[in-house]
Amino acid sequence: MGIEYPDFPRVGVGAVVFKNECVLLVRRGNPPAKDMWAIPGGRLELGESLQMAAEREILEETGVVIRAGEPAFTFDAIIRDDDGTVRFHYVIVDLLAEYVSGVPWPGDDALEARWVSADEIATLAVNSATRKLLRRHFNFGPPCG
Numbered sequence: 001m002g003i004e005y006p007d008f009p010r011v012g013v014g015a016v017v018f019k020n021e022c023v024l025l026v027r028r029g030n031p032p033a034k035d036m037w038a039i040p041g042g043r044l045e046l047g048e049s050l051q052m053a054a055e056r057e058i059l060e061e062t063g064v065v066i067r068a069g070e071p072a073f074t075f076d077a078i079i080r081d082d083d084g085t086v087r088f089h090y091v092i093v094d095l096l097a098e099y100v101s102g103v104p105w106p107g108d109d110a111l112e113a114r115w116v117s118a119d120e121i122a123t124l125a126v127n128s129a130t131r132k133l134l135r136r137h138f139n140f141g142p143p144c145g
Contacts, residue, residue, distance in 0.1 A: 003088065004031075004087055004088065005085065005086070006086070006088070008089075009076075009091050010089065010090050010091075011043065011044040011090070012041060012043055012044070012077070012091070012093070013042070013043075013044050013053040013057060013092070013093050013094075014038075014039040014092060014093075014094040014095070015039065015040065015055075015057075015066055015094065015096075016039055016072055016094055016095070016096055016097060016133070016138070017040075017058065017066050017098070017099050018099070018138075019115060020115070021117065022116055022117050023115070023138075024040060024062060024064060024099075024104060024113070024116075025037045025038060025039065025113070025116045025126070026038060026039075026040045026061055026062060026110035027106075027110065027111045027112040027113075028110065028111070029106075029109045029110060032087075032088045032090075033127050035125065036126065036127040037116070037125060037126045038126070038129075038130045039094050040057065040058050040061045040113065041058065041061070041092070041094070042057035042061065042109075043057075050068070050071065050093055050095060051068035051069070052068075054066070054095045055067070055068050055097075057108075058097070059102075060107055061106075061108040061110045061113065062102070062105065062106070062107065062113040063102050063104060063105045063107055063113070064101070064102035064103075064104055064113075065100040066097040066098060066099060067097060067098040067100055068095045068097045069095055069096040069097060070095065071094070071095055072094050072095060072096045072133070072137055073094040073133045073137060074091070074094070075091075075092055075129050076090070076091055077089070077090040077091075078090075094133060118140050118142070119142070121134070121140070121141045121142070122141065
């Protein structure tokens with residue numbers, strides 16, 4: 001029951017956290033999306049609500065304490081290998097969250113964790129789902145086109 005070549009889809013949860021007109025992002029240390037900047041988060045554990053999981057995962061991954069709210073964005077992350085076999089399959093629910101306290105530092109599987117401005121996001125290798133979420137739902141980032 002590993003994360004690679006799963007028998008069933010896994011549920012992932014993330015939190016969209018803003019502070020001083022910046023968003024909290026992490027640079028992923030593991031596949032999928034290794035070395036890409038993304039919304040912090042991780043896997044839902046048995047018995048956890050989405051909010052509990054988001055609060056735990058953001059603390060573990062960034063050291064930032066949040067208060068998780070309602071879902072903001074849900075998407076499928078299905079990645080196949082060269083033979084077409086499903087290597088990863090996540091259904092990811094990103095929640096709105098309120099910053100409570102803490103200074104970002106990379107924990108868990110994050111290589112980096114920090115607050116990113118709308119102008120700076122254009123210079124980073126940002127996961128496409130993260131870019132889409134921030135642009136479409138929060139008008140965050142440089143204008144398209």
